[in-house]
Amino acid sequence: MLIRMVARSVGLVVLLGWMTPAFAQAGTPAQAMPLVDFAAGAELLRGGMTAKTGATKTGKPAVEAILGAVARASRFRQVVMSPDGKRVAWVEPALAGGSHIYVFEPGGSGPVAERVWACPESRACDEDSLAWSPDSRRLAFLSDAQQAGQQQLYVSDIKANVARKLTSFEGPLASPRWSPDGESLSVLVMQGAGAAEARGPQGPGARETGVVRETSPVRRVALVSVADGAHRVLTPDSLYVYEYAWSPDGARVAFIAAAPPGDANWWVAKLHVQELAANARARVLYAPKWQLAEPVWSPDGKNVAVIEGLMSDQGSNGGDVMVVPLDGGKVRNLTPKLKATVTSLDWVAPRKLVFGAQQGGESAVSSVDPVKGELSPLWKGAERISAGGPVGVSLSRDGKTSAVVRESYARSPNVWVGPVGEWAQVTRREDDFRALVGETREVTWKGDGMEMQGWLVAPAPALAPSGGARAPMVTMIHGGPAAGAVPSFKPDVVLFTSRGYFVFLPNYRGSFGQGEDFVQANRRDFGFGDLRDIVAGVDAVLAKAPVDPYRLGVMGWSYGGFMSMWAVTQTQRFRAAVAGAGISNWQSYYGTNRIDTWMRPYFGASVYDEPEVYTRSSPINYVKLARTPTLVLHGERDLEVPVTQSLEFHRALKELGVKTQLVVYADEGHNLSRLEHIVDRMRRTVEWLDTHLTSSSNGGARASAPR
Numbered sequence: 082m083l084i085r086m087v088a089r090s091v092g093l094v095v096l097l098g099w100m101t102p103a104f105a106q107a108g109t110p111a112q113a114m115p116l117v118d119f120a121a122g123a124e125l126l127r128g129g130m131t132a133k134t135g136a137t138k139t140g141k142p143a144v145e146a147i148l149g150a151v152a153r154a155s156r157f158r159q160v161v162m163s164p165d166g167k168r169v170a171w172v173e174p175a176l177a178g179g180s181h182i183y184v185f186e187p188g189g190s191g192p193v194a195e196r197v198w199a200c201p202e203s204r205a206c207d208e209d210s211l212a213w214s215p216d217s218r219r220l221a222f223l224s225d226a227q228q229a230g231q232q233q234l235y236v237s238d239i240k241a242n243v244a245r246k247l248t249s250f251e252g253p254l255a256s257p258r259w260s261p262d263g264e265s266l267s268v269l270v271m272q273g274a275g276a277a278e279a280r281g282p283q284g285p286g287a288r289e290t291g292v293v294r295e296t297s298p299v300r301r302v303a304l305v306s307v308a309d310g311a312h313r314v315l316t317p318d319s320l321y322v323y324e325y326a327w328s329p330d331g332a333r334v335a336f337i338a339a340a341p342p343g344d345a346n347w348w349v350a351k352l353h354v355q356e357l358a359a360n361a362r363a364r365v366l367y368a369p370k371w372q373l374a375e376p377v378w379s380p381d382g383k384n385v386a387v388i389e390g391l392m393s394d395q396g397s398n399g400g401d402v403m404v405v406p407l408d409g410g411k412v413r414n415l416t417p418k419l420k421a422t423v424t425s426l427d428w429v430a431p432r433k434l435v436f437g438a439q440q441g442g443e444s445a446v447s448s449v450d451p452v453k454g455e456l457s458p459l460w461k462g463a464e465r466i467s468a469g470g471p472v473g474v475s476l477s478r479d480g481k482t483s484a485v486v487r488e489s490y491a492r493s494p495n496v497w498v499g500p501v502g503e504w505a506q507v508t509r510r511e512d513d514f515r516a517l518v519g520e521t522r523e524v525t526w527k528g529d530g531m532e533m534q535g536w537l538v539a540p541a542p543a544l545a546p547s548g549g550a551r552a553p554m555v556t557m558i559h560g561g562p563a564a565g566a567v568p569s570f571k572p573d574v575v576l577f578t579s580r581g582y583f584v585f586l587p588n589y590r591g592s593f594g595q596g597e598d599f600v601q602a603n604r605r606d607f608g609f610g611d612l613r614d615i616v617a618g619v620d621a622v623l624a625k626a627p628v629d630p631y632r633l634g635v636m637g638w639s640y641g642g643f644m645s646m647w648a649v650t651q652t653q654r655f656r657a658a659v660a661g662a663g664i665s666n667w668q669s670y671y672g673t674n675r676i677d678t679w680m681r682p683y684f685g686a687s688v689y690d691e692p693e694v695y696t697r698s699s700p701i702n703y704v705k706l707a708r709t710p711t712l713v714l715h716g717e718r719d720l721e722v723p724v725t726q727s728l729e730f731h732r733a734l735k736e737l738g739v740k741t742q743l744v745v746y747a748d749e750g751h752n753l754s755r756l757e758h759i760v761d762r763m764r765r766t767v768e769w770l771d772t773h774l775t776s777s778s779n780g781g782a783r784a785s786a787p788r
Contacts, residue, residue, distance in 0.1 A: 116760045122149025125579070128516040128543070141544065141580045144764050150579075151572045153511040154493030158209055159469035162484040162498070163217040166477030168239070169484045169498050169507065170197070170220055172209045172469070179205030182222060184239060185507060187498050194508075199226040199235045199244035207232065212257045212266070221257045221266055234268050234305060247310040252276035252298070256324070261331040266305045269322055270314065273298040273341075282344040282395075282676050285718035285750035297321075297342035302334060304357070316355060317363055323347055323395065326376045326385070332357055335366065335376045335385045344720070347395045348372055348678040352387060352405060367405045367412060371682065374398040375426040377434075379451070383407050386415075386434055386451070388423050391601050393563040393640070393679055398424045398471045399593045399600065402436060404451055415449050416456070422565070422593035422600065425473025429480030435459070435501075437466070437473025439565045439593040442523065442534050444472045446501050460502035463521070464489040465569035472567065474501060489568040490538050491518040514570075517541045517579040521568060524585070526621035528614045531599065535587035535618050536566055537626060538574055544581035546627045553632035553774045554583035556619060556655070560639035562611070563600055565593035576763055580771070583628050589614035605685050607667075607698040608647040615644070616654060631656065632774040636766065638662050639722060639751065642714075643700070646730055649711055650703035657773035659766050661714040662722045662751055665704075665730035667695035675720040704733040710740040712769040714762055716749030742769070 125146050158172040158180065168186050175181045185194040197220055200206030208224040210232075218239055223232040227246065232254050237244040248254075252271040259266055271279050276298040278287045300321050305312040316322055316336065321343035325336035333356045339346035352367040366385065367373075372392040376385055384407060390400015399422040402415040416423060421440035428434050432452055438445045445461040466485040468475035474483040483501050488494040493512045497504035519539025526533050539545060546552045555577055559566050566586035574584050588594055589611045591603035603611050623630055635655040637645045642663025649658045664670050671677055671688040681687060688695045696702060711734055715727040724745055731743040744765060746758040753759050 116145060116148070116757070117152050118143070118145040118149040119152065120149070121146030122151070122153055125150045126153065126511070126514070126516055144576070144767060147517070147576050147579045148572070148760060148763070150514070150517060151575055154514075154570065155495075155508075155510040157469060157486045157494050157496060157508075159211055160475055160484045160486050160496050161211045161213060161468065162475040162477050162482060163213045164215055164478040165217040166479070166482035167217065168213075169475075169496065170211050170213070171484075171486075171496050171508075172211060175205060177205045179207050180209055182208050182211065182220075184220065187505070187507065195239075195242060197222070197237045197239070197242065197244065199224040199237075199246065201226065204229070210255065210257055212259055214259050215261060215263045219263075221259065223254055223257065223268075234266060236266070236307060247305050247307070248312065249310075250303075253279055255300070258325070258327060260304075260327055261329060264307055265331075266307055267302055267315075267325070267327070267334070268305060269300050269325070270303045271298050271300050272314075272318070279343075282721050283751040284720075285716065285748055285754075286675070286720040288718070297344075299341050300343055302336060315357065316353075320353070320363060321346065323350060324374065324376055326378055328378050329380055329382045332382075335378065336363075337373045337376060337387070338363075342675075345676050345678050348392075348676075348682065352376065352385065354385070354407065366407070366409075367403075369403075371400065374400070377426045377428045379404075379428055380431050384451070386426055386428055388426060389414075390422070390597055391563060391604070391682055393561045393683070396470065397561060397564050399439070399563055399565075401597060402426065402434060402449060415451060415454050418596060418598075419456075420596050421445060421447075422596065424471035424593070425468075427474075427476050427480065429476060429478075433480065435474075435476060435480055437471060439472055439567055441594050442536055442565065442567055442588055444567055446474060463523070463568050464492070465567045488570040490521050490536070490571065490574050491515045493570040514575060516543075517575050519545055519578055522626075524587075524618060524621050524625070526617050528590075528617045529610060531590060531602065531614075532595070533587065533589065533614050533618060534594065535585060536568060537622055538578055538584040538586070539626075540578050540581045540583060544579075549627075551627045551629035551632075552581055552583055553634065553770070554585055554619075554622065554628045555634040555636055555770060556585045556587065556615060558589075558615065558635065558637035558641035558644045559586065559592070560637065560641045562589075562591035562603060562607075562640045563593060573763065573766075576767055577770075580767060582770075583622070583626060585619065585622055587615050587618040589618070604683050605694055607683070608644065608651070608700075609698070611644060612648055612651055615648070616652065619654070632776075634658065634770045634774055636661070636770075640664075642722070645711075646700040647698075649707045649709040650700045651706070653708055655709055657770050658709050658711040659714065659769060660711060660727070660730070661762070662716065662719060663700075663713075663726060663730070664722055665699065665726050665733075666701040667699045668692060669729070670722070670726055671695065673723045673725060701729055701733060704730070705737060707734060707737065707739050710769070710773045712765060713741060713743045714746070714765070715744075716746050716751060716753060718748055719751045721751040740773075 160171040170184045182197045183194040210223040212221040234248040235244045255269040257268045302316045320338040322338045339350035353363045355363040374388045388400045389403045421438040425437035446459045496508040634657045636659035638661035642660045645660040646663045713731045715724045734741040
């Protein structure tokens with residue numbers, strides 16, 4: 082049954098793709114967004130290339146019109162299936178800022194989703210982080226209803242629809258979880274000096290002057306009584322907790338943690354377990370070689386399963402399924418040599434672990450028998466499915482019913498519910514972007530004995546080349562590098578296909594999708610093998626699609642920004658580049674970023690022990706070979722990649738006479754969050770490439786090979 086929400090809960094401003102949370106958190110109403118033309122966007126989605134869209138002058142729609150179309154879609158932060166499989170809850174950004182929580186009963190009497198909230202009607206609130214009670218009658222969530230910017234833990238009885246505040250903590254909260262008996266809730270609480278300003282490594286960093294603080298806040302598991310809100314902190318102040326899970330008997334918790342600072346040390350975190358009894362101490366259950374994510378207990382409470390693999394970013398989960406015995410026995414890998422990357426886990430039965438995965442460039446759901454290790458594929462498709470995080474699903478207790486958010490390059494996100502692979506659509510937000518996004522095709526090729534894969538998205542049908550004509554192409558390099566290109570709704574893709582570009586999204590070595598050996602194939606080799614893979618992928622595209630080899634652009638953010646910087650110092654193949662939050666000098670980066678422990682698994686040593694491996698992969702050391710016009714973009718207060726990396730690269734290009742422009746966005750972190758900055762980034766990017774990828778006079782002639 083499809084839901085059509087009332088206007089006040091949907092609104093046209095709830096999304097600009099991944100930008101929606103930024104709009105909502107900034108509390109930006111539609112009236113404050115003059116850079117987005119909603120009327121022209123609606124016209125575009127109906128296939129109209131008229132004066133209203135700006136298309137009659139240039140043959141391409143105006144950026145404002147494209148953003149107006151994208152803003153008609155929505156973005157779901159989280160979707161959660163109730164344990165009994167009868168209800169689904171989700172979070173989505175709201176029209177006036179903040180976010181709204183909805184609950185829907187698919188088998189109910191009417192097509193109405195009920196809003197659950199603690200927020201006063203007079204203002205917007207940030208409400209999210211949903212957790213169903215074991216009996217499926219109550220929903221826990223976080224809300225800043227009492228004090229803007231300070232979330233607290235609330236519980237709502239679904240039938241009465243009355244939310245009750247349980248906590249009065251100071252500092253950020255995260256990840257509420259119910260005890261198995263439903264009498265307690267747990268939540269992650271940030272404590273210590275600097276807790277109030279702790280926004281994670283991707284948020285804007287606090288300015289530090291005077292004597293720089295050497296201590297860091299710590300995130301701990303707190304236990305909260307549902308009856309009266311009384312609480313106690315469980316885990317020690319010497320450990321920063323990232324993820325955790327209750328044991329089935331409610332007697333202990335398993336958690337992934339490391340010594341503070343938390344932003345920096347996730348890459349060396351270990352799996353711990355701690356009893357709930359007073360004065361109990363945490364003990365290390367597993368010290369991994371790589372990174373850990375997604376701890377889940379076996380139904381009998383004797384084992385904990387986790388994902389272990391080489392991961393470059395917290396939250397970008399990927400690896401193999403490892404089972405860790407509680408009694409200290411041998412740790413087992415259930416998915417060795419799996420030609421996929423496991424991204425999420427649920428242990429639904431004694432002999433059934435369900436996991437989400439990236440398989441090649443597709444989303445997949447499978448199960449594995451933890452005793453025999455037998456794998457059973459459940460579903461696979463060329464789209465992205467998630468519960469709001471990594472590829473995966475939200476399952477009922479018995480694993481028979483699931484909730485997912487489904488999306489692709491030409492379809493924006495919506496909530497679906499049903500057995501895995503047999504989902505029925507629940508929400509119907511604006512989702513059909515096929516008037517702006519052409520056909521998506523998989524591209525495969527080989528390099529250095531490995532099989533590669535990527536996606537090629539064609540221009541909007543009205544702008545597709547015909548009669549021997551060829552179109553420009555931009556190669557979008559994903560960040561990470563431990564991540565992957567899976568068909569998902571990306572405003573940047575819509576922007577370029579709407580302007581007549583092909584878009585190529587390669588999964589080069591180091592990406593998810595082909596198992597751990599492939600993920601680790603770029604260790605101690607950043608830039609070199611990656612670029613060979615990407616250029617070979619471009620060759621594969623040129624052999625199959627009407628792409629002009631003289632109008633090739635390249636762009637990326639974070640690791641993709643590094644690869645864009647690297648590309649222009651290694652080859653003249655790309656005629657224009659956009660490098661966002663990129664790394665130009667791995668040596669100076671090591672000593673200035675706040676997450677340096679991520680580098681050691683990749684480089685094999687610190688910069689002080691083996692400086693040559695860092696020097697070898699630094700674009701700044703090859704910058705005299707650069708000729709490509711390059712737009713350089715960065716957030717002023719980026720902790721993950723300090724803005725000095727872009728300052729170095731821009732200064733070098735400018736001194737060497739290479740056309741370049743540097744844009745630094747005030748008070749932004751690693752990811753841009755303010756509407757005007759996001760729109761400016763998109764506008765500058767497309768205008769830079771439009772300017773430097775002018776019509777080719779060489780027809781279909783082949784471009785020169787890379788150096």
